[in-house]
Amino acid sequence: MADYAIIIDDLIVAMRLGIHPHEAAPQRVxxxxRMTLSYPRAPGADRIDEVMDYDAVREGILALAAHGFALQETLVDAVAALCLADERVVEAQVRSTKLDVYPDATVGCEVVRRRG
Known part of the structure; x- marks a missing residue:
């Protein structure tokens, strides 16, 4: 077995996220x-078909963001489920952060989900 971590960091999207009236418009999130993946063996041929294509994860996240969410908890759970849909992913750690809610702080939520 060969274990790797794939990281998609600081993806900023404009989306509807929140329960307050001022959050009805899209905001920056x-x-x-961070996904931990287990492959049967280390990639030896240097080809994408040996590993996870993280483009698909990024596109899936963008599609989820287009729908919007009321809670950060349901957003991070949905992204974690997207990641774990690939059977090679054994753990997904997902963090969301609202960037513009407060003038002096960001607000976020994080979840870790493991297979099995």
Missing amino acids: RLSV
Whole structure:
């Protein structure tokens, strides 16, 4: 077995996220994902078909963001489920951060989900 971590860090999307009236319009949200993957063997041929294509994860995150969410908890759970849909992913750590809610702080949520 060969274990690797794939990291998608600081992906900033404009999306509807929140329960307050002032959050009805899209706001900037930073998403970061760390996936631990287990491959049957280390990639030897240097080809994408030996590993996870993280482009698909990024596109999936953008599609989820287009729908919007009321809670950060449901957003990070949805992204974690997206990651774990690939059977090689054994753990997904997902963090969301609202960048513009407060003038003096960001607000975020993080989840870790493991297979099995």
